[in-house]
Amino acid sequence: MLVDTHLHLEEVEDSDAAVEEAVAAGVTAMITMGTDLASSVRAVELAERHDTVFAAVGHHAMNDADPDLAAFARLLDDPLVVAVGEIGLDGGGQPGYAQMERQMGWFGALCDLAHEHGLPVSVHVRESEELVYRVLRARPGLTGVMHYFSLDQEWAERFLGLGFHLSFAGLVTRATRGGLREVARACPADRLLLETDSPYGQAHKRMGTPNRPAYLLDTAEVVAELRGISLDALGELETANALRIFSRMR
Numbered sequence: 001m002l003v004d005t006h007l008h009l010e011e012v013e014d015s016d017a018a019v020e021e022a023v024a025a026g027v028t029a030m031i032t033m034g035t036d037l038a039s040s041v042r043a044v045e046l047a048e049r050h051d052t053v054f055a056a057v058g059h060h061a062m063n064d065a066d067p068d069l070a071a072f073a074r075l076l077d078d079p080l081v082v083a084v085g086e087i088g089l090d091g092g093g094q095p096g097y098a099q100m101e102r103q104m105g106w107f108g109a110l111c112d113l114a115h116e117h118g119l120p121v122s123v124h125v126r127e128s129e130e131l132v133y134r135v136l137r138a139r140p141g142l143t144g145v146m147h148y149f150s151l152d153q154e155w156a157e158r159f160l161g162l163g164f165h166l167s168f169a170g171l172v173t174r175a176t177r178g179g180l181r182e183v184a185r186a187c188p189a190d191r192l193l194l195e196t197d198s199p200y201g202q203a204h205k206r207m208g209t210p211n212r213p214a215y216l217l218d219t220a221e222v223v224a225e226l227r228g229i230s231l232d233a234l235g236e237l238e239t240a241n242a243l244r245i246f247s248r249m250r
C-alpha cells in the first residue's frame, strides 16, 4: 500500500495501463499534477476516469503566460482535486529579475488560493529554495509537500519547521546521493511522502527508461531499508501521511 503523491499521468505512455500496473504493484493511489490550466483540466478528467487517481491543479513556474486565477479557483471546488500543484519557483534557466518576479506573483497567488480552499500545495524548487521558503513562511497555516526533495538536511529542517512534508523520489535510490539518503533516513515519520514524478525522475536502476507509477516500489524499497523498517510498515505510514495531508482523498 503506497501513494504516488506527484506524477504527470497524462505524459505517461499508455496511462490506463500504467494505472493498472501501479495498482497491481501496490500503489493504491496516485495524485496527477497540472502544469497549466489545460493540463489541470485533464488531470481532473483522469481522476474521473480512475478510482485510484486524484488530481492537483497548478501552473508551473516555467510557463510563459499568467495563470487564469478565476478558472483555477473554480476547479478547486471539484472534490477530486486534492491539492494545488505543480507550483513553485524555478531559477534553473537563470530567469531575469522580471521573470522571477512574475513567478513569485503566480506562486504566491496560487498558495493563497490553496489556503483559502483548505488545500495543500505540491511545491517545485529548483535553484530557488530561499525565495520559495520566503513565500511559504509568509503564509502561516498553509500546508503542503516539498516535491522531489533533493536539498540538504539544513533545508529539510527549515521546510519541516514550516510544517511541510518532504516527498522523496527516484533520486534517493542512487548510492551517490549519500546526503539525500541521510535526509530520507532522518525525516520524521509523520512528514515523509513518496512520489515518482513520472514520466520524469527515474530510479537508478531504470535510467534511460521513462518513469512509471509502478516504479514507486524502487524508491520505497530503498527508503524502507534506509529507515530499517519493512516495506509494509513504510507503506502504512506513507499512506497515512498522504491521507492526512491530502484530506480530500479520504
Ligand SMILES: [Zn+2]
Pocket (backbone or CB within 6 Å): 006, 007, 008, 033, 086, 197
Ligand atoms: Zn512534477
